[in-house]
Amino acid sequence: MLAKLLKVMTWWRLVVLASGGLLLAAAWLRFTGGLGAVTNLNDRVPWGLWIGFDVLVGVGLAAGGFCIAAAVHLFHMERYEHVAKPAVLTAFLGYLLVCVGLLFDLGLPWNIWHPIIMWNPHSVMFEVGWCVICYTTVLGLEFSPIVFERFGWTLPLKIVRAGYTGLVVLGVLFSMMHQSSLGTLFVIVPDKLYGLWYTPWLPVFFFLTAVAGGLAMTILESNLSFRAFGHKLDDDLLDGMGRVIVVVLAVFFVWKVEDLANQGTLALVFERTPESVLFWGEMGLGVLLPMALFGSEKIRRDRSGRFFAALLVVIGFVVGRLNVAITGMQRASGVDYFPAFWEIAISVSLCVLGFAAFGFAVKNLDVFPKGELAHARPPAEISAWSLRALPTTSPWGIASLWALLAAGVWLVLGTGAPSATAQPPATTPAAVAAPAPAPVPVAAPPAGAPAAATSGAATPAPVPALPTQQALAGGKKLPADYIFPMAAGSPGPCTFSHARHMAAKDAPKCPTCHGKDGFRTDRPGALKEGLLNMETMGEGKTCGACHDGKRVFGVEDDATCEKCHPAR
Amino acid sequence: MMKAAILTDISKCIGCGACAEACKTHNGLPPEDEPRALSETTWTFVKRVGDSNVRQQCMHCLEPSCASVCPVGALAKDAETGAVTYDESKCMGCRYCMVGCPFDVPRYEWTSNTPRVRKCILCHERLQAGAEPACTAACPTGATIFGDRDALLREASRRIAAEPETYVPHIYGQAEAGGTGVLYVSNVPFERLGFKVAIRNDPYPKLTWNVLSKLPNVVSVAGVGLVGLWWIIRRRDALMTGRDPGGKPDAARVAHDEPRTPETRRDGGEQGGDHVG
Secondary structure: OOOHHHOOOOOOHHHHHHHHHHHHHHHHHHHHHOHHOOOOOOOOOOOOOOHHHHHHHHHOOHHHHHHHHHHHHHHHOOHHHHHHHHHHHHHHHHHHHHHHHHHHOOHHHHHHHHHOOOOOOOOOOHHHHHHHHHHHHHHHHHHHHHHHHHHOOOHHHHHHHHHHHHHHHHHHHHHHHHHHHHHHHHHHHOOOOOOOOOOOOOOHHHHHHHHHHHHHHHHHHHHHHHHOOOOOOOOOHHHHHHHHHHHHHHHHHHHHHHEEEEEEOOHHOOOOHHHHHHHHHHHHHHHHHHHHHHHHHHHHOOOOHHHHHHHHHHOOOHHHHHHHHHHHHHHOOOOOOOOOOOHHHHHHHHHOOOOOHHHHHHHHHHOOOOOOOOOOHHHHHHHHHOOOOOOOOOOOHHHHHHHHHHHHHOOOOOOOHHHHOOOOOOOOOHHHHHOOOOOOOOOOOOOOOOOOHHHOOOOOOOOOOOOOOOOOOOOOOOOOOOOOOOOOOOOOOEEEEEHHHHHHHOOHHOOOOOOOOOOOOOOOOOEEEEEHHHHHHHHOOOHHHHHOOOOOOOOOOOOHHHHOOOOO | OOEEEEEEEEEOOOOOHEEEEEEEEHHHHOOOOOOOEEEEEEEEEEEEEEOOEEEOOOOOHHHHHHHHHOOOOEEOOOOOOOEEEOOOOOOOOOOOOHHHOOOOOOOOOOOOOOOOOEEEOOHHHHHHHOOOOOHHOOOOOOOOOEEEEHHHHEEEEHHHHHHHOOOOEEEEOOOOOHEEEEEOOOOOHHHHHHOOOOOOOOOOOOHHHHOOOOHHHHHHHHHHHHHHHHHHHHHHHHHHHHOOOOOOOOHHHHHOOOOOOOOHHHHHHHHHHHHHH
């Protein structure tokens, strides 16, 4: 039995099982302890890795689906048919995973359907929600013929095929809206998103980079499918995609630089800040370098060169999205955020499960054209994806490319991330606020106890060398002592001292005496109105509220007269 | 309609904390000693900055970002009272309000299984009953007062004009973020008190509405354009099929055709035709 189990248990299946287990464990923790139990999110950083990576990156890298579908079904580039089905499948799975990620991230995920009936068209998130719902549905329908064929359901197949062009048009429109709206989300935070990334053009930039990133992902996927399934690679076709990526990235780059210049933030690029390092990582490694690589026909037609260039685009895309969602917001938030273990675990698990679902679909459905799977190996061998296995035309060239990538990653991670923590945020309230008040020397009353119950002045006897009044009340500026006029028959003048009251053990709080019904500092007149005298105090009003002989010494206790009225 | 507002005069505040106490009592929030920041259980408190006492609370913007970004309208500007209120039965917990608020006010119940967004709601139900908010009612010095926004703006201007040597000549909240319901006058420059002075004077929701309002046009034009392209290219393919004696236009075309962006596609079509021809 065990031997049999071990036989089917490949390394890859083990990873998938572990991911599933991790996801279930995370779900248990998340839904028993709240978001705080599994994330490092807080009031200053309400969005973290799940929004930055699972949603923004996940949706963006699914863009290959609508690009290829449009090329094949709208622009009649039939040769892209070979990658259309896998691209649509990737997009569909990607969107399903985004939905699962959202279920983790939303505070009240069972209300996820609310935007369907509770409308706020002014909200970008409302648009995003509708796009997720609509485009996931469209992707499901776009993918459905493969499932219908598999089970021989002819009627639904006919219906979907009849409206397929319409579906693709809808898919392109929803994708355009969704990709751009994810950028629009951040158009409302001009003060929070760092100047290198904030721009009203964010929606356009998100769309352009999604097209480049989505196509690059399709190239990567084709290479990986080749490794895993022996799926034939069409060089002409991938060459074509490489050219489109160059054009899209070039448009993006020129537009981005012009926008920085227009906004007057171009100088930030050349300042030495953690943000500029990340920006250079995103632009240099993720845009300029792959443009140069894809610009060369030799590299475009070389499987490894193409793979490497596409990988750079995808990495640049991921860095770019995380820059907007997380690192670009860090300075304004004033706190450092790094995802908690469970945030990373869920993100990674979702990726693994996505790959597993892709492999399952390829194995059981007609995703790749017939004949191309002739040399397919079982998905169990997907684990054989490794860099050394990549065929190369020029080992030295490839080695130097990888070294370059490693250096870039080191630069971004090593220089950028840690120094982001060292850089004091310049624009947060903390920077302009005064230092924290001096420690309060008075013991705080027990939490929950009514303030009045804890009030009282312990010893009005000569207070030895008081510290400054400032320090006494935790930094509160206190008025000078007040000497009450003597009434007839008074044994001596009474001096009220804020400082002494506040210095006392179990000191009263300001609202104990000041408040609607207490001593109003805007209307000092308690004495004139005859409120403050021995009779009213005896009735438990004004000072008598606390000086009742129980909480603190009483006003009517003959033994303690001198505490307030020191004899001359 | 009265625009409910609060005017807080920082020069008059003694930092007694009566407002914070009253807020806790009225809203049934657990007490907290010496709060240092707003939290899910502290909707207002008096922050000590230098020698000044700065009461912090939701600004109740005239055009609130939080209400604008909320996909389900859980946060809303009450038309009657002007309070920015929260309906937890609508909320789905996306926390976009926290990201979108230019004043960083909304707080979240991170450790709850049914978390809510928490912030000052201007004692909305008290306003409906004709009373003033608990905090202003409790203030012993008149440092924070409740009233109609226009009247409070006049009062603020009057104070500044009457004592120009005392007050900074600025009413914080008059123009910030398009105007807020909570106004401040101060004897200390606002930037030294931790106020966000880089805040824009235009309402923030305008920024996203500028984009969203263009969507219907962009989408309809793009939709028509896409269908048009499909129709033109299909026609071209049909013509090519007619010319090609082999009857396999795709194979012939595919061999020469380079991929193009949709914009350049029509030109490419003619070239493709040349190849076939």
